[in-house]
Each structure stands twice: as C-alpha cells, then as structure tokens.
Amino acid sequence: xxxxxxxxxxxxxxxxxxxxxxxxxxxxxxxxxxxxxxxxxxxxxxxxxxxxxxxxxxxxxxxxxxxxxxxxxxxxxxxxxxxxxxxxxxxxxxxxxxxxxxxxxxxxxxxxxxxxxxxxxxxxxxxxxxxxxxxxxxxxxxxxxxxxxxxxxxxxxxxxxxxxxxxxxxxxxxxxxxxxxxxxxxxxxxxxxxxxxxxxxxx
Amino acid sequence: xxxxxxxxxxxxxxxxxxxxxxxxxxxxxxxxxxxxxxxxxxxxxxxxxxxxxxxxxxxxxxxxxxxxxxxxxxxxxxxxxxxxxxxxxxxxxxxxxxxxxxxxxxxxxxxxxxxxxxxxxxxxxxxxxxxxxxxxxxxxxxxxxxxxxxxxxxxxxxxxxxxxxxxxxxxxxxxxxxxxxxxxxxxxxxxxxxxxxxxxxxxxxxxxxxxxxxxxxxxxxxxxxxxxxxxxxxxxxxxxxxxxxxxxxxxxxxxxxxxxxxxxxxxxxxxxxxxxxxxxxxxxxxxxxxxxxxxxxxxxxxxxxxxxxxxxxxxxxx
Numbered sequence: 449x450x451x452x453x454x455x456x457x458x459x460x461x462x463x464x465x466x467x468x469x470x471x472x473x474x475x476x477x478x479x480x481x482x483x484x485x486x487x488x489x490x491x492x493x494x495x496x497x498x499x500x501x502x503x504x505x506x507x508x509x510x511x512x513x514x515x516x517x518x519x520x521x522x523x524x525x526x527x528x529x530x531x532x533x534x535x536x537x538x539x540x541x542x543x544x545x546x547x548x549x550x551x552x553x554x555x556x557x558x559x560x561x562x563x564x565x566x567x568x569x570x571x572x573x574x575x576x577x578x579x580x581x582x583x584x585x586x587x588x589x590x591x592x593x594x595x596x597x598x599x600x601x602x603x604x605x606x607x608x609x610x611x612x613x614x615x616x617x618x619x620x621x622x623x624x625x626x627x628x629x630x631x632x633x634x635x636x637x638x639x640x641x642x643x644x645x646x647x648x649x650x651x
Numbered sequence: 652x653x654x655x656x657x658x659x660x661x662x663x664x665x666x667x668x669x670x671x672x673x674x675x676x677x678x679x680x681x682x683x684x685x686x687x688x689x690x691x692x693x694x695x696x697x698x699x700x701x702x703x704x705x706x707x708x709x710x711x712x713x714x715x716x717x718x719x720x721x722x723x724x725x726x727x728x729x730x731x732x733x734x735x736x737x738x739x740x741x742x743x744x745x746x747x748x749x750x751x752x753x754x755x756x757x758x759x760x761x762x763x764x765x766x767x768x769x770x771x772x773x774x775x776x777x778x779x780x781x782x783x784x785x786x787x788x789x790x791x792x793x794x795x796x797x798x799x800x801x802x803x804x805x806x807x808x809x810x811x812x813x814x815x816x817x818x819x820x821x822x823x824x825x826x827x828x829x830x831x832x833x834x835x836x837x838x839x840x841x842x843x844x845x846x847x848x849x850x851x852x853x854x855x856x857x858x859x860x861x862x863x864x865x866x867x868x869x870x871x872x873x874x875x876x877x878x879x880x881x882x883x884x885x886x887x888x889x890x891x892x893x894x895x896x897x898x899x900x901x902x903x904x905x906x907x908x909x910x911x912x913x914x915x916x917x918x919x920x921x922x923x924x925x926x927x928x929x930x931x932x933x934x935x936x937x938x939x940x941x942x943x944x945x946x947x948x949x950x951x952x953x954x955x956x957x958x959x960x961x962x963x964x965x966x967x968x969x
Contacts, residue, residue, distance in 0.1 A: 478742065479723075479731035479938050480794060543942060548931070556929060610929065612792070613839045613910060614739035 450514045457518060461525045464492045465532070482540045489533035490562075494607065494621055496526035497600045501628045508635070520576055523596065527573040530566050537562075558609035561602050568599035597632075600625050708863045711801050714782040716857065718951070722785060723796040725865050727938050732872045733790065734891055735839055736825065736832040744872035747833055753876040753892075762822070762897035765813035772876055776862055778811065779803035783866070784859055786882035788889075789921045789950045793930045796938050800880050801863030806854040809898075814850065818898035821853040822846075823879060823890045840906045846890035847903035847917065848881065849959075857882055857955055860893075883952040885919045916969040920960070921950035925969045 468485055471477040477484040500523040507515040542549050552559045572593055574580070581589045604625055608618040734744040737751075756772040781801050789795045809821070827843035829835050835842050852858060861880045862869055869875040874891025881888050887907055907915035914928055923933045923946040934943040949956050960968070 479727040480741070480936070482936065482941075483794075540941075548934075552931065555926070555931075558929065612929070613735070614837070616837065 450517055454518065454521065458521060461496070461521070464488060464529070482536070486533065486536045486541060489529050489536055490607070493526055493530040493533050494600070494603050496522055496529060497596070497603060498621065498624055498628065500526055501596065501600060501625070505628065505631045524573060524576060527569050530569055533562075534566055558606050561606035561609060565599045565603040565606055568595045568602065572596060572599070597629060601629075706868050707866055708781060708801055708868060710781065711863070711866055712780060712782050714784050717783070717785040718787055718797060720787070720797050721939075722799055723938055728796060728798055728864060729870045729872060731938065733792075733886065734834075734872055734874065736827070736834045736842075736844065736892075737872065738834050739839065743834070745870075748871035751831055751871040751875070751892075753871065756876050756894075758877065758893060759895045760812050760897075761895070762899050763815040763818035764898050765815060766811070775808065775860075775877065776803070779807055781862065784861075784880070786857075786880060787950050787952075788880075788882065788886055789935060789946065791885040791887060791915075791919070791927060791930065791932075793932065793935045793946075794938055795935045795944075795946075795950075799865055800859065800861040801866060801869075802859035802861035802880060804856055805858045805860050805879065806856065808860065808896075809850075809853060812898075814898045817900045819850055820899050820902055821848050821850060822895075822897040822899050822903035823848075823893050824895035824897070825890055826892045826894045841909050843894075844890060844906045845903060845909075846879065846888055846905050848888075849902075850898075851959055852881070855956065855959065857952060883921055883949040883956045885921060887915075888919050918960075918965075918968050920956075920965065920969075921946060922948060922965055922969065924948075925966055 468477070468488055471484070472481065475481075500519055503515050503519040503522065507513060538544060538549060542552070553563050554560070572595055575584060575589060575592060584592065604618060604621050607621060608615060611618060730745050731741045732744040733741065734748070737744040737747040754772075758770050758772060758775050759768075760770055761767040781803055783799055783801055785797060785799045787795060788798050805821075823846045825844035826832070827835055848858070859880050861874075861878050862876060864870065864873055869878065874889075874893075877893050878891040879889045879893065888905075902917055905915075905917060907919075908917055921932070926932050932946055935946045936943050947953070
C-alpha cells in the first residue's frame with residue numbers, strides 16, 4: 449500500500465520537471481524561457497522543502513505513522529529541484545562565468561542567501577541513506593538534519609530578497625514555514641514540561 | 652547634438668563572423684537539446700498573436716532612428732510585460748488588460764504651460780506625423796528587446812503647448828482606475844504611477860510618445876493608447892497609458908524612487924558601470940537569445956545623449 453503510494457508520489461514529484469521538459473520542447477515557456485526555468489525550479493525547491501517539513505506534524509496530528517516513509521523522498525526532491533535551480537543559474541543564466549558568479553554571490557544578498565540555502569541542503573542529501581543514518585547514529589543524524597529548518601528559512605529569505613516589489617508570493621511561503629516551525633517549537637516546549645512517562649524516539 | 656546620419660550600429664556591436672558561424676557549436680557542445688531549445692526558442696514564435704491584433708496605423712513613415720538589430724517578435728513584445736497596474740507577473744498584463752477601455756481617452760496637459768487643457772487623444776496625436784522608431788529597450792531587470800514603435804517626438808507636442816520659462820521638468824501620470832486595473836488593489840507601488848524627465852531630456856529628439864507597435868495600434872498591455880519611450884533609460888521610465896503631462900519647476904518624485912530611493916534614481920540612465928543592488932547592469936539577456944550581451948552605455952545611444960549629462964556624476968545621479 450505504502451509502496452504503491454510512494455511510487456505514485458515519486459512520479460507526481462517529477463511532474464514539474466516533465467512540465468518544463470515539455471514546455472522547452474513545445475516552446476511554451478514564455479518569452480524568457482531561462483527565467484521561467486529558473487523560477488519554476490526555485491519555487492518547487494521551496495515547495496518540496498515545506499512538504500518535507502510538513503511530514504512530522506502531519507504524522508503527529510493524524511497518527512498516520514507511515515507518513516514518515518515519504519519524508520526522505522520529498523527531501524531528496526527538494527534537493528533535486530534545488531540542484532536543477534543551481535544548474536540553471538550556473539549554466540543557462542551565467543554560462544559558467546566563474547568570475548560573474550563569484551561576484552554575484554558576493555554582491556547580491558539574494559544570491560548569497562540562495563547559495564547558503566543550497567549548501568545547507570548538501571550534507572542532508574549526502575547523509576540520506578540508511579547506511580549513513582546507521583553510521584552517524586540516530587541522535588547525531590537527527591541533529592544534523594535540523595539544518596533543513598535553516599535551509600528553508602534562508603531559502604524563503606532568498607525568494608523575498610529577489611522580488612522587485614510584489615512580496616506577496618514569498619510572504620505566503622514565509623507564513624507556511626513560520627507555521628511549520630511554530631508547531632515544532634510548541635512540541636519542544638510541551639516535551640520539556642515534566643511528563644509522566646518519557647516516551648523516547650519521537651522526533 | 653544629434654547626428655541623423657548615425658544608423659545606431661557600431662562596429663563593436665557586430666559579432667565577428669567566424670564567431671557567429673561557430674555559435675551553434677557552443678550551443679551543441681554545452682546544452683542539453685531540450686534546454687537549448689527552450690533557451691533559443693522565442694525567435695521562432697510565429698506572429699499568431701497578430702491575427703487578433705489591433706488595427707494597422709496608416710501613413711507611418713520610416714525613420715532614421717532605427718537600430719540595425721534583429722527585432723523581437725510581436726508575440727514576445729506583447730506577452731512579456733511589466734505593467735503592474737495589471738499584475739506583477741510578466742504574463743498578467745496581456746491577460747488582464749484585454750478589456751481595458753482606451754477610447755475615449757483624455758490627456759490633461761497642465762502646470763507651467765501657456766496652453767493647459769484636457770486634450771482628447773485625437774487632438775494630441777493628429778497634428779504630428781507618425782514615424783516608426785526601432786529602439787532598443789533595456790529593462791532594469793537585465794533583459795532587453797528591440798521594438799519597432801510608432802510615435803512622434805514628445806518635444807513637438809511640448810512645443811505646441813508652450814512650456815513657460817520656469818518649467819524645468821515634465822511629470823507624467825498613468826491612469827489609476829480600480830475598476831479596470833486589478834493590480835491597483837494591492838499597494839505594491841504608490842498609485843498612480845508617476846514618472847518624470849528633465850525638460851531637455853523630454854525635448855530630446857529620441858524621446859517619443861508612442862501610439863503603436865509593428866505598425867499597429869498599441870496593444871493594451873504595452874501601454875495603450877499613449878506611452879512614453881525614452882530608449883536610453885531603463886524601461887520603467889517609459890511610462891504607459893498616460894493621462895496627465897504636467898510641466899513643473901521641481902524634480903518630480905517618481906513611483907520607483909518613492910518605493911526605494913536607495914535602489915532607484917530619478918535619471919535611471921542605462922549604465923553598465925552602476926549596478927542595481929539586485930541585478931548586475933553590466934550585461935543583459937536579449938529576449939530570444941541564449942548568451943548574454945554586454946550592456947552599452949546609455950543603451951547604445953551615448954553618441955546622441957551623453958551631452959545631456961556632461962559634468963554630472965552618474966554614480967550619484969543614477
């Protein structure tokens with residue numbers, strides 16, 4: 449059941465890429481296709497990050513424990529679209545102009561933020577395998593993977609800083625992310641209060 | 652000041668032929684075919700939008716002010732627009748301005764002029780011979796196009812209304828009609844949109860009021876029925892759907908300067924040496940091209956307009 453659902457989610461998660469591929473082929477990505485590809489891959493990175501961060505609250509609220517089995521895949525799709533986003537910038541936008549890219553990262557706050565958000569995702573993707581979880585140990589692994597919060601926050605800042613005037617789209621992401629982080633703070637606060645039984649193992 | 656013989660193209664703008672012929676090798680070596688197709692596609696977009704396009708304008712004469720560069724397609728020019736009154740996405744204006752009513756249209760010309768009045772649009776345009784001007788358009792967002800406008804020099808209109816000697820600046824205002832412009836519901840900018848020019852910039856022969864595009868009446872999303880075109884300044888200076896032209900003695904506070912004075916200046920001349928905090932202004936992507944091109948000082952119009960700014964520090968007066 450979960451296996452089938454996972455297959456379905458996997459295929460669905462490739463939807464945005466399929467759309468861009470089709471649009472490129474059909475020449476349907478607008479007058480500035482590079483901009484469209486950059487924006488779509490960036491926005492989908494954020495969406496997958498937020499979906500990943502929504503898994504644990506969803507599990508708590510619904511008691512549907514199998515939800516956790518989707519988390520790694522969603523997180524890796526965030527990394528996947530983030531990588532496409534970065535590739536689009538380095539390749540299609542800057543065309544491997546190293547000097548221009550370094551100047552951009554240094555001079556433009558929103559690019560600095562974007563580069564940071566991506567860098568924070570790297571160790572998470574590299575330690576996403578079962579083997580790495582074993583090697584690191586659950587506790588250290590979980591602590592490391594709190595970087596996901598940082599990446600999402602910096603990612604939303606990246607989006608916020610790049611818009612020229614209409615901050616409504618990044619604001620929506622900020623509100624959702626704020627909600628997801630608030631749920632965690634609340635949970636952590638409740639946990640710290642003396643509980644009758646200490647049920648370990650829940651993240 | 653302006654040399655009419657200049658065709659607007661310099662030898663430095665012409666790509667070395669060998670390099671030009673090898674451009675596909677770069678593309679093929681570098682790009683996944685699908686992405687390359689995506690990047691290079693827009694030139695191939697057909698003129699299908701033209702079938703639904705507004706009417707042809709009669710008696711448009713050719714002009715010496717024509718850049719000898721490939722023009723962007725009608726489809727590109729009419730589907731990729733910054734016109735925040737109709738939404739902030741580039742595709743919004745084409746969608747949301749479909750039913751925008753541009754007839755009848757009145758332009759108030761007032762302030763420090765001898766002939767202030769509410770002019771019917773026809774009376775604004777009629778005394779002037781319309782000509783086609785093929786100009787580069789450089790957006791502050793680091794993309795550019797080449798657009799064949801139809802219009803007439805703003806200076807000719809100003810001479811008709813006779814600015815008084817105290818007039819130093821011209822202030823332009825866009826219509827702000829909440830019933831027709833959904834973008835006004837959010838306070839993104841301080842509506843109505845306001846722009847301004849120094850009087851000598853306004854009188855410069857390159858500065859035109861445009862009423863058409865590709866020989867046809869201006870589509871709504873491009874600023875119908877009357878817009879400014881100042882080709883050596885960033886696109887946002889070329890204000891759309893003008894309802895008021897006011898001659899004043901003080902520098903007007905423009906919409907973008909009011910929004911972010913540390914980001915936008917009154918002059919906003921295209922200047923590859925002065926970066927915007929968000930965008931490098933050293934290069935630009937011509938819509939329809941894969942590789943970026945170097946941005947030219949005053950958008951390539953330095954020979955004609957640099958004199959307007961002699962002695963000014965363009966880093967301060969950005």
